[in-house]
Amino acid sequence: MSENYSLDDYEIRSWHTQTVEVTELAGRKLDDPLVKAAVAVVIRNPFASQPFQEDLSALTAPSGVLAHELGTRAKALLGGREVEGYGKGGIAGTAGEQEHVVACVTTIFGNGFRDAIGGGAAWISSFTKVASAGTSIDIPLAFKDEVFVRDYYDGITLHIDEGPKPDELVICVAVSSGPRAQARVGGITKEEALAKLAK
Template sequence: MTIDSIYAVRAWHSFVQETVHELGPAPEQPLVKAAVAVVFRNPFAGRWVEDLSPLTDASEGLGRELGERAVALLGGRPVESYGKGGLVGVNGEQEHIVACVTTVFGNALRAAVGGGEAWISSATKVAGTGTSIDVPLAYKDEVYVRSHYDAITITLPDAPRPDEIVVIAAVATGGRVNARVGGMTVADVTGA
């Protein structure tokens, strides 16, 4: 694990959700969504700091590690969708978490999940311990593939503490089970 020392990690959390059947026909393969969250001390908690680049500059290792761990949770299945998100404790500000999940983080996450052409959907917020967040998912090679608009809900009962940041990477093996509202499809993208 090559996480920069600015991230004083307290905990890792892993989540897997496997949907075997919904209403209507069963999918050919279950939809598997996975997410990994890392909890670390916020070095800027409780104080104004103009330059947040130390969080951004160090985020490559964070994106790589979260991506590799999330992919491992899929058990060898390929990644079709991805997303990112995070929470910052109440002694921080939303910009602290956003600084951790910018392009530096995103490029490393893309590489770890096997590539991706689309921007990575994200959600961030200031939150108390135990707050849920819906991490958005979208098709990794074209954000306009409607069947893959989805989310995975993450709740950490012990985080974020007031002086912590939680960063989350999420992946999925496909779009929504029985998606049928039209729009661009994966076949449209891969055939282009």
């Protein structure tokens, strides 16, 4: 995360959180609750209603700082549990482009997010779109150290009533404390993935 940037490099309008705690599914109690959390920030889009811009670095360059703050807030929502799954995403208001959201969640953003939540070896599942205020977004989740561990394929839905307005961007991250509740479709296990990484 670059020390040359701060949250002041964005015009932040609001912060939003969503938390889900699953304790039982299909009539079976979970040994440990599954906690999933999402945090979003609504920022002004400096490129909204502007002619096509080739250079979107004003959004990309400071994004590690934004991601670190989002990740810190998201991890706190797990109530002391470790982050095992993660994802990211965003919505551009209708006066912007999908590319404006993507510019905010590139590798710089991913590195800042990993920094805040305790690392992660896997690429971060992502979803972005253009939509009007009040549109929900499903943020995908996958195991943070190996994307092919099927048990962690999951997601959390985030809904912001008043955003994004046409000139805004919603930038969000999601974390989970473990695999899907009652996951049982097979594939590589978390333990096998970690053993492979350790070699």
